[in-house]
Amino acid sequence: MSSILINVIDREGERTEGVEWKDHESLMECLTRHKFPILATCGGNASCSTCHSYLDQESFVKTGGTNEEEEDLLEMLDDTRHDNSRLTCQVEWSEDLEGAEIEIAPEW
Numbered sequence: 550m551s552s553i554l555i556n557v558i559d560r561e562g563e564r565t566e567g568v569e570w571k572d573h574e575s576l577m578e579c580l581t582r583h584k585f586p587i588l589a590t591c592g593g594n595a596s597c598s599t600c601h602s603y604l605d606q607e608s609f610v611k612t613g614g615t616n617e618e619e620e621d622l623l624e625m626l627d628d629t630r631h632d633n634s635r636l637t638c639q640v641e642w643s644e645d646l647e648g649a650e651i652e653i654a655p656e657w
């Protein structure tokens with residue numbers, strides 16, 4: 550099993566370095582395992598948007614950007630949606646994301 554380390558900024562602006570993300574987890578599963586305040590009420594099906602976060606631009610590109618289902622939901626978020634928004638339940642683990650900066654989006 551492999552894992553990488555990422556950095557996470559919570560809704561209070563507090564940054565945690567060296568958060569371990571294991572290869573069998575989605576980014577949402579990683580964040581909830583580490584007890585970040587993500588409700589994930591839909592269980593990871595791209596239908597609740599409570600896992601919405603921002604990725605640093607470089608990492609966003611590495612993930613390949615949003616998928617179609619995710620895009621439909623993000624479109625409804627209006628002002629909290631940024632160019633680097635992702636639903637973290639749709640972000641798959643990749644070794645390339647080592648060191649990624651993840652900022653948890655405000656609650657809507």
Ligand code: FES
Pocket residue numbers: 577588589590591592593594595596597598599600601636637638639
């Ligand atoms: S957990 Fe519901 S959209 Fe990601």
